Amino acid sequence: MKALLHINELTQERNHFNVRSVERASVGVEALIYINGFTRVRNHMNVCSVERVSVAVKALIYINELTQVRNLLNVWSVERATVRVEALRNINKLTQGINLLNVWSVERTSVRVQTLLCIVGLTRVRSHINVWSVERASVRVETLINIYKPILGRNRLNVWTVESAFVGMKALLYIYEPTQVRNHITVCSAERASVRADS
Structure with a gap:
């Protein structure tokens, strides 16, 4: 035909x-x-x-x-x-004031469970990125954690990321690092606690 x-x-x-x-x-x-x-x-x-x-x-x-x-x-x-199973997810990217990108993307859901997570990144005043992303949750438990990083006065990054929790216990730890006067990084990070005690 x-x-x-x-x-x-x-x-x-x-x-x-x-x-x-x-x-x-x-x-x-x-x-x-x-x-x-x-x-x-x-x-x-x-x-x-x-x-x-x-x-x-x-x-x-x-x-x-x-x-x-x-x-x-x-x-x-x-x-x-x-x-x-395939899960449809909207990804919206604004790259520049004169360069706009609006994308509908597909992320795949495997046999394992998938967790949808919003990632927002503001890179520059005239270059904004707004991304909806998919993070995967395996058979192990997945813990969501917010990482916020203002890098420069004119270059800021706001990211939602996923940290994994194994069958063993994971302890979330907040780390704040001011590196420079005009370059501050605020990070919410995940540190792993294994079955045995780590100091």
């Missing part, structure tokens, strides 16, 4: 392409997915693409990327779901 697919590409104001393309459908199921990319103000690309679905389940996920004010990219992407 063959599936006809329309691909419309506007490359320049005076150079237009309108292409009809053929994508093949194999024995497995084929899913059509729409990819819309605005590359420049005078260079637009509109593509309708085909992604294949294998025997394993495939989950469609929307990825929207605003790279520059004059360079916009809007992409529909396909992520695969294996026999294990």
Whole structure:
């Protein structure tokens, strides 16, 4: 079976392409997915693409990327779901004032339990990163801990991270280190306490 697919590409104001393309459908199921990319103000690309679905389940996920004010990219992407469960998670990244990135990403959930965790990073005044990330919790117990690091007056980092707790006991310890007048680090760290007592 063959599936006809329309691909419309506007490359320049005076150079237009309108292409009809053929994508093949194999024995497995084929899913059509729409990819819309605005590359420049005078260079637009509109593509309708085909992604294949294998025997394993495939989950469609929307990825929207605003790279520059004059360079916009809007992409529909396909992520695969294996026999294990796949969890969809939103990742929003603001990299610069003129360079915005908004991404929907897929993180995989294995047989082990997965814990979703928010990671927020402010790197510069004009470069902000806001990321939703997934941290995995194994059969062992996972303990969430907040790590806050203001690095510079104009470069701050706020991170939520995951520290692991084994079957043995873990003791969380708060460490505060002022390194310089303009470079302070406040760290909430995890120290491990094994079965035997460590001093």
